[in-house]
Every structure is written in C-alpha cells, then in structure tokens.
Amino acid sequence: MASEEAATSPSAADHAPEPHTPSKLTPALVLACLGVVYGDIGTSPLYALRESLVHAHEEGMPETSVIGIVSLLFWTVVLIVTIKYVILILRADNNGEGGTLSLVAKAQGALKVGPDARRRRLLLLLGILGVSLFFGDSMITPAISVLSAVEGLTLVQPDFQPWVVPGTVVIVVVLFWVQSGGTDRIARLFGPIMLLWFSTMAVLGISHIADDARILQALNPLRAATFLIEYGMAAMPVLGSVFLAVTGAEALYADMGHFGRSAIRTAWSVLVFPALALSYLGQGAMVLAHPETVANPFFLMAPEWFLVPLVILATAATVIASQAVISGAFSVAAQAVQMGLLPRLHVKYTSDLQVGQIYLPKVNAVLMVGVVALVLAFGSSARLASAYGIAVTGDMVITSVLAIIVFRWAWNWTWPLVAVVMVPVLGIELIFFSANLMKLLDGGYIPLIFAAWAVGMMVIWVEGMRRLQEKLATESIALDLLAGKLAKSPPVIVPGTAVFLTADPMVAPPALLHNLKHNRVLHERNLIVKVESATTPRVPENARLRLESVAPGFWRAWLSFGYMEQPNVPRALAEAKRQGLKFDIMSTSFFLNRRTLRSGKGNLMPHWMSRIFVRLYRSASEPTNYYRLPSNRVVELGQQKNI
Structure with missing residues (x-):
C-alpha cells in the first residue's frame, strides 16, 4: 500500500x-x-x-x-x-x-x-x-x-x-x-x-x-x-x-x-x-x-x-x-x-x-x-x-x-x-x-x-503516476470551490491546524473530503501542502515555503526541496510564522490519504502494465518517516481505486 x-x-x-x-x-x-x-x-x-x-x-x-x-x-x-x-x-x-x-x-x-x-x-x-x-x-x-x-x-x-x-x-x-x-x-x-x-x-x-x-x-x-x-x-x-x-x-x-x-x-x-x-x-x-x-x-x-x-x-x-x-x-x-x-x-x-x-x-x-x-x-x-x-x-x-x-x-x-x-x-x-x-x-x-x-x-x-494523477484530477473537486462553500456554510470548527499532503494543491485532497464526510469537522486552519523536488541539489531556507490564501481558513503551501535533500515538512512549515500564519506543531494534525490500487478493473492502462504499476505502488515504503512527521499526530484515511 x-x-x-x-x-x-x-x-x-x-x-x-x-x-x-x-x-x-x-x-x-x-x-x-x-x-x-x-x-x-x-x-x-x-x-x-x-x-x-x-x-x-x-x-x-x-x-x-x-x-x-x-x-x-x-x-x-x-x-x-x-x-x-x-x-x-x-x-x-x-x-x-x-x-x-x-x-x-x-x-x-x-x-x-x-x-x-x-x-x-x-x-x-x-x-x-x-x-x-x-x-x-x-x-x-x-x-x-x-x-x-x-x-x-x-x-x-x-x-x-x-x-x-x-x-x-x-x-x-x-x-x-x-x-x-x-x-x-x-x-x-x-x-x-x-x-x-x-x-x-x-x-x-x-x-x-x-x-x-x-x-x-x-x-x-x-x-x-x-x-x-x-x-x-x-x-x-x-x-x-x-x-x-x-x-x-x-x-x-x-x-x-x-x-x-x-x-x-x-x-x-x-x-x-x-x-x-x-x-x-x-x-x-x-x-x-x-x-x-x-x-x-x-x-x-x-x-x-x-x-x-x-x-x-x-x-x-x-x-x-x-x-x-x-x-x-x-x-x-x-x-x-x-x-x-x-x-x-x-x-x-x-x-x-x-x-x-x-x-x-x-x-x-x-x-x-x-x-x-x-x-x-x-x-x-x-x-x-x-x-x-x-x-x-x-x-x-x-x-x-x-x-x-x-x-x-x-x-x-x-x-x-x-x-x-x-x-x-x-x-x-x-x-x-x-x-x-x-x-x-x-x-x-x-x-x-x-x-x-x-x-x-x-x-x-x-507513466502510471502521470495517468493516475490525471484520473484523480478529473474525479476531484476544485479546492477553491469547496473552500468557498465551507466558508459560507461551515461544519463544526475545531481548534488547531490540519495539514493535508497532496500531489495536486488545486483540488481538494481525498483525506480532507473523507474527514468532512466521516468526522463532520473542520480545523480552524487548513493547509493543503504539496512537496516538490527542485532541479537543484538543495534549496535555501528562505525559498523553501510558498503560501497562498484560498479562502478563510484555507491556504495552499508549496514546499520545495532539492533532490539531494530529505524533506522535513514540520520544520519547513514552521517558516509560515514569518509569513503571518500561525503554526504550532503541538496543535497540528497531519492527514494522509492511504490509497489501495486494484488492477484489472479499470481502463487506466493495459492490464499487464497496471499489474506491474500496482506492485511498484504497493512496494513504496511509508511516507511518515520521510516527511519527518510526528507519528502521534498523523491520521491516515483509506481509499480504494481501480485502474
């Protein structure tokens, strides 16, 4: 997985x-x-x-x-x-x-x-x-x-x-x-x-x-x-x-x-x-x-x-x-x-x-x-x-x-x-x-x-990741649209910050949608974070974080790391304080979407190719340690996808 x-x-x-x-x-x-x-x-x-x-x-x-x-x-x-x-x-x-x-x-x-x-x-x-x-x-x-x-x-x-x-x-x-x-x-x-x-x-x-x-x-x-x-x-x-x-x-x-x-x-x-x-x-x-x-x-x-x-x-x-x-x-x-x-x-x-x-x-x-x-x-x-x-x-x-x-x-x-x-x-x-x-x-x-x-x-x-991301984009809800609706009709607001790691910050992360659907709550601060790999070995700390306000309570964040670096998401997000956004690691939860792929039931790619891609996808090791996320503050929400 x-x-x-x-x-x-x-x-x-x-x-x-x-x-x-x-x-x-x-x-x-x-x-x-x-x-x-x-x-x-x-x-x-x-x-x-x-x-x-x-x-x-x-x-x-x-x-x-x-x-x-x-x-x-x-x-x-x-x-x-x-x-x-x-x-x-x-x-x-x-x-x-x-x-x-x-x-x-x-x-x-x-x-x-x-x-x-x-x-x-x-x-x-x-x-x-x-x-x-x-x-x-x-x-x-x-x-x-x-x-x-x-x-x-x-x-x-x-x-x-x-x-x-x-x-x-x-x-x-x-x-x-x-x-x-x-x-x-x-x-x-x-x-x-x-x-x-x-x-x-x-x-x-x-x-x-x-x-x-x-x-x-x-x-x-x-x-x-x-x-x-x-x-x-x-x-x-x-x-x-x-x-x-x-x-x-x-x-x-x-x-x-x-x-x-x-x-x-x-x-x-x-x-x-x-x-x-x-x-x-x-x-x-x-x-x-x-x-x-x-x-x-x-x-x-x-x-x-x-x-x-x-x-x-x-x-x-x-x-x-x-x-x-x-x-x-x-x-x-x-x-x-x-x-x-x-x-x-x-x-x-x-x-x-x-x-x-x-x-x-x-x-x-x-x-x-x-x-x-x-x-x-x-x-x-x-x-x-x-x-x-x-x-x-x-x-x-x-x-x-x-x-x-x-x-x-x-x-x-x-x-x-x-x-x-x-x-x-x-x-x-x-x-x-x-x-x-x-x-x-x-x-x-x-x-x-x-x-x-x-x-x-x-x-x-x-190629499999490219097609998967394209498929997910067509099935997703635009983040701006969702954030606007939630601003007009908010659910129960709980204190603290929620960080949603995603591959596409322009759409609502599945973990966010699942959290709203099953828990029916929304944190007072929500950061939609994408971790990018730069074309340089290392990225200066002052160029690490880029923030963009989406709607009240919502921000997009791009974290950039060089290809010779191992990302430290909490440390990088701490830079948000300098940009006027409150970030306290002790009141922050990190939401990950755990996706399980199944081959042979979709039309994303040829069957033989999908079987190999699924094996590769499942062989990927856990992301928590890599991102240096505090394990006691990570929430994983599951999802199955046919390709």
Missing part, C-alpha cells in the same frame, strides 16, 4: 545528517577522494591490457600490436577521463553536485522546460536510460574486479583454481552484508590503501619500462592511429577491451558533491593518472621483452617474493572499487526516487557527518543477487570482460549528449565551439560503444537486459 501524498517521493529513513560539502582543499580530502572516487578506474590495469592483447589474436605479440594497444590505452584515458571529465564535465556541476541526474536537472533548467513539456520527458527518458545503464555497471564491476584479484592467487598456488569462484562469492556476500552497518569507519582506511595501491602500480611500472624502452613510443598518438588503420574492423574487439581502462570515470562526476572539484582534479593529476600511465607502459615493456607474460602482465610485473602481498593488496583495492560503485548505486537510486523515477525506497543514513553515506536495503539485495549470479555464471574475469563495457559506454554517451545541451544553452557556447570540443569526444565514445556491441552475444546482453528491465520499471512508474 502507498499514500497518494508521497507516491513520487522517497521514504525517509533514520536520522539524516545535515548536508556537508567540502569547501577547502586539504591533503586529507584528496586522500579520501582516492579511496572513493578512483577505486574502480584504479583497478583497471588488472585486466585492461591483458584482455586487449588477447583480442589482438597475434602470436608472439609483435611490437606494432603491443605499442599500438598501449598507446590506445594511454590516449583513451587522456581523451575521455582527463579532457572530457576532469577538464570539462567537472565544470558542469549543479550547485556543486554531479552525476547523470544532476546533469539532467541542469539541462532542464537550461532549456527552461515546464513540468509537462515534451523536452522534459525526453530529458527524463535520457536520465532513466543513463541510470539503468549505471545500475547494470554496478553489478558487473564488483564481479569482475574481485574475480580478477582472487585469480591472482593461482599464480602463487595453481591448485587454488577450483576455489577462485567460491572465494569470490564469499568476499562479495560479506561485502554486501556489511553495507547495513555503514562504511563510515571503513572508509577511513580506503584512502591510505588506495594511496599504497597507486604507489605500488607506479613503482612496478617504472621498474619494467627499461625492459624495452621502445614502449615509450606509445606516448605518440600516431602509434594508436597506425594500429587502428592497419587492423581496420579487426581492431573493434580490441577497442572493446581498451575501454576497460576508463570504466569508473563516471565516478569522477558522480562523487563531486562529496569531495569537490579541486580534490578530484588534484588526486587525478598528482597520483592517479601518472600511476595508471606508468603501469600500462611497464606492462607493455615487459610483454615486449617477455611475450610469455601476456597471460597476466599485471601480476607478473611483481618479483616472486612480492606476489602474495600484491594479490592481497589487489584484493583490498578491488573491494574498495566495488564499495565505491555500490555506494554510487545507492546515491543514484535515492536521486532517482526524489525525481519521481522510482517508488519510495527505504533509506538508512549510516553517517552523522557525510550526507552521501546511505544504505538502501532493496537496492543492496538486488545488487548482491546480481553480482553473485554473474560470478557463478561466468566463472572468470576473462569471460566476464565480454559482458563489460556496453553499459559504461552507453552511460558515457548519454552524459556527453546532456553535456552538449548544458554547454550550448546553460553556458551559451556557440555551436561551432560545442562541435570542436564535444564532437571528437562523442565520436570516440560512439566508436567504443560500437566496439562493445560486438561482445553482445558473448555476454554483453547481460547488462542490457538488466538495463532494459530497469528502464521498463521506471517508465511504467512515471
């Missing part, structure tokens, strides 16, 4: 900390940034070069192939991560927040679209697709990262091979199990571990560049171009694996609100990018000098005495990478709910200091089942690499399209400037997307199936 008043808003959860956005660049902030933002992209050297060389299908690993592929890896990181994200996209923040949905909100603001505008729906559809692809990536990243690290143990002890999958499953289950306790304390270890990880990668890379100094030719972009020209269409599978080097780049933008633009850029420039470049160059030089190391170039860079510590460090790094993408999935899901793309989800805050440290039980359960299923189904990181890339490239293409809208209409760039800057980036991403599509039948369909399922659920939810 669900309440009409909160059908498109997330459920509150436990104690929610006040928003905190770092404002001062400090070494500690940069260190923390390493552990959360760069975990995913930082573990790409474990498998990116290995898989790219495997898809080259050449015996003996000739110089042109190795240098060409390393050059592709290096310049892909430069173009997509450094230029697109670090230099350009990080500037396209929405009041300090990043991520696909932040970009959608910023694009909506730039185009000045209204709530019912066609452009708004198209932008929301792009956001839905981007979020769905991100969720697909959130399943594959933990699976491939942990698998690739655990597989390193087989280099130390080949007999461990049968235990790779069971060991990975155990690590994954434990990883998701500890999510409910929060990662606040564990996160303090993430930064130092990733600092050690990147430093180790850099040292190992430097120690092997001298194996064959010809690898330095990879810094010349012409070597990458020459490889593509010589291989032609045969290079497409290689490009599908090369793209593994930039998976996790979306985290740079998504986590901007937690660490700030400066910390992310500093960490990338000073440590992450140099370490990645040195690792790929070192691996390439070693393969040139010793072609037999192509089987696992990353771990074989380590001296024998350091192999076990490196495997342990790699496992820790992959767990951190998985934690980062899981936390990102929680944040994206919470934003999607706040923007009306999903039903309310129970949110638990796991930190009193970091607003981004949240736990969503349902999302956690879905991700855990998906990750374990992928590990069991594919069994190795090499096979799972075939399923990787499509979701990430698709999400990046959507980000580029939204960025073009922001650059053109929010920043007022001219079309020639937009073309010069973004067409090459978008073109490269489309090439990578096409290359990854070639892996469709080898497992690439997995994230697409999940993304299609997520898109279907969100589209049905959005």
Whole structure:
C-alpha cells in the first residue's frame, strides 16, 4: 500500500545528517577522494591490457600490436577521463553536485522546460536510460574486479583454481552484508590503501619500462592511429577491451558533491593518472621483452617474493572499487526516487557527518543477487570482460549528449565551439560503444537486459503516476470551490491546524473530503501542502515555503526541496510564522490519504502494465518517516481505486 501524498517521493529513513560539502582543499580530502572516487578506474590495469592483447589474436605479440594497444590505452584515458571529465564535465556541476541526474536537472533548467513539456520527458527518458545503464555497471564491476584479484592467487598456488569462484562469492556476500552497518569507519582506511595501491602500480611500472624502452613510443598518438588503420574492423574487439581502462570515470562526476572539484582534479593529476600511465607502459615493456607474460602482465610485473602481498593488496583495492560503485548505486537510486523515477525506497543514513553515506536495503539485495549470479555464471574475469563495457559506454554517451545541451544553452557556447570540443569526444565514445556491441552475444546482453528491465520499471512508474494523477484530477473537486462553500456554510470548527499532503494543491485532497464526510469537522486552519523536488541539489531556507490564501481558513503551501535533500515538512512549515500564519506543531494534525490500487478493473492502462504499476505502488515504503512527521499526530484515511 502507498499514500497518494508521497507516491513520487522517497521514504525517509533514520536520522539524516545535515548536508556537508567540502569547501577547502586539504591533503586529507584528496586522500579520501582516492579511496572513493578512483577505486574502480584504479583497478583497471588488472585486466585492461591483458584482455586487449588477447583480442589482438597475434602470436608472439609483435611490437606494432603491443605499442599500438598501449598507446590506445594511454590516449583513451587522456581523451575521455582527463579532457572530457576532469577538464570539462567537472565544470558542469549543479550547485556543486554531479552525476547523470544532476546533469539532467541542469539541462532542464537550461532549456527552461515546464513540468509537462515534451523536452522534459525526453530529458527524463535520457536520465532513466543513463541510470539503468549505471545500475547494470554496478553489478558487473564488483564481479569482475574481485574475480580478477582472487585469480591472482593461482599464480602463487595453481591448485587454488577450483576455489577462485567460491572465494569470490564469499568476499562479495560479506561485502554486501556489511553495507547495513555503514562504511563510515571503513572508509577511513580506503584512502591510505588506495594511496599504497597507486604507489605500488607506479613503482612496478617504472621498474619494467627499461625492459624495452621502445614502449615509450606509445606516448605518440600516431602509434594508436597506425594500429587502428592497419587492423581496420579487426581492431573493434580490441577497442572493446581498451575501454576497460576508463570504466569508473563516471565516478569522477558522480562523487563531486562529496569531495569537490579541486580534490578530484588534484588526486587525478598528482597520483592517479601518472600511476595508471606508468603501469600500462611497464606492462607493455615487459610483454615486449617477455611475450610469455601476456597471460597476466599485471601480476607478473611483481618479483616472486612480492606476489602474495600484491594479490592481497589487489584484493583490498578491488573491494574498495566495488564499495565505491555500490555506494554510487545507492546515491543514484535515492536521486532517482526524489525525481519521481522510482517508488519510495527505504533509506538508512549510516553517517552523522557525510550526507552521501546511505544504505538502501532493496537496492543492496538486488545488487548482491546480481553480482553473485554473474560470478557463478561466468566463472572468470576473462569471460566476464565480454559482458563489460556496453553499459559504461552507453552511460558515457548519454552524459556527453546532456553535456552538449548544458554547454550550448546553460553556458551559451556557440555551436561551432560545442562541435570542436564535444564532437571528437562523442565520436570516440560512439566508436567504443560500437566496439562493445560486438561482445553482445558473448555476454554483453547481460547488462542490457538488466538495463532494459530497469528502464521498463521506471517508465511504467512515471507513466502510471502521470495517468493516475490525471484520473484523480478529473474525479476531484476544485479546492477553491469547496473552500468557498465551507466558508459560507461551515461544519463544526475545531481548534488547531490540519495539514493535508497532496500531489495536486488545486483540488481538494481525498483525506480532507473523507474527514468532512466521516468526522463532520473542520480545523480552524487548513493547509493543503504539496512537496516538490527542485532541479537543484538543495534549496535555501528562505525559498523553501510558498503560501497562498484560498479562502478563510484555507491556504495552499508549496514546499520545495532539492533532490539531494530529505524533506522535513514540520520544520519547513514552521517558516509560515514569518509569513503571518500561525503554526504550532503541538496543535497540528497531519492527514494522509492511504490509497489501495486494484488492477484489472479499470481502463487506466493495459492490464499487464497496471499489474506491474500496482506492485511498484504497493512496494513504496511509508511516507511518515520521510516527511519527518510526528507519528502521534498523523491520521491516515483509506481509499480504494481501480485502474
């Protein structure tokens, strides 16, 4: 069951900390940034070069192939991560927040679209697709990262091979199990571990560049171009694996609100990018000098005495990478709910200091089942690499399209400037997307199936809520008309204030009508309140409340909250005192309409669609906690509706 008043808003959860956005660049902030933002992209050297060389299908690993592929890896990181994200996209923040949905909100603001505008729906559809692809990536990243690290143990002890999958499953289950306790304390270890990880990668890379100094030719972009020209269409599978080097780049933008633009850029420039470049160059030089190391170039860079510590460090790094993408999935899901793309989800805050440290039980359960299923189904990181890339490239293409809208209409760039800057980036991403599509039948369909399922659920939810609200509007009584009649012929008036939460403040809320019908009383002050989601992360307190007098004893109120905020209705309504309206929480009752939907007995939507919508509607968690309503002052009135 669900309440009409909160059908498109997330459920509150436990104690929610006040928003905190770092404002001062400090070494500690940069260190923390390493552990959360760069975990995913930082573990790409474990498998990116290995898989790219495997898809080259050449015996003996000739110089042109190795240098060409390393050059592709290096310049892909430069173009997509450094230029697109670090230099350009990080500037396209929405009041300090990043991520696909932040970009959608910023694009909506730039185009000045209204709530019912066609452009708004198209932008929301792009956001839905981007979020769905991100969720697909959130399943594959933990699976491939942990698998690739655990597989390193087989280099130390080949007999461990049968235990790779069971060991990975155990690590994954434990990883998701500890999510409910929060990662606040564990996160303090993430930064130092990733600092050690990147430093180790850099040292190992430097120690092997001298194996064959010809690898330095990879810094010349012409070597990458020459490889593509010589291989032609045969290079497409290689490009599908090369793209593994930039998976996790979306985290740079998504986590901007937690660490700030400066910390992310500093960490990338000073440590992450140099370490990645040195690792790929070192691996390439070693393969040139010793072609037999192509089987696992990353771990074989380590001296024998350091192999076990490196495997342990790699496992820790992959767990951190998985934690980062899981936390990102929680944040994206919470934003999607706040923007009306999903039903309310129970949110638990796991930190009193970091607003981004949240736990969503349902999302956690879905991700855990998906990750374990992928590990069991594919069994190795090499096979799972075939399923990787499509979701990430698709999400990046959507980000580029939204960025073009922001650059053109929010920043007022001219079309020639937009073309010069973004067409090459978008073109490269489309090439990578096409290359990854070639892996469709080898497992690439997995994230697409999940993304299609997520898109279907969100589209049905959005469309179902739109049709339901339209149907309710046609069956409702205009608030102005009802208030006018009650002013002329009032029922019994009782002292105090009644707050009716509603999705449409222009019509009389069903809870108000039921209260009049069954209790035959009316409070001396009646507030018809709509809670809205703004296109900004947070809303200033002085812009939170908008009041409008309807008739004696009746007011409409609009409460606006950012998509990164959890609404506190009583606190927001307390601002009404400044606007001359008496509001005392101790003499206020909050009325909610609890609506039960039944499918198959109405004509609101096709039967199959209505059944899914009803399930989604019933799965929405209770609105009372989310709105921070005092539970002893909430009155719920029931209603059944056939759709």
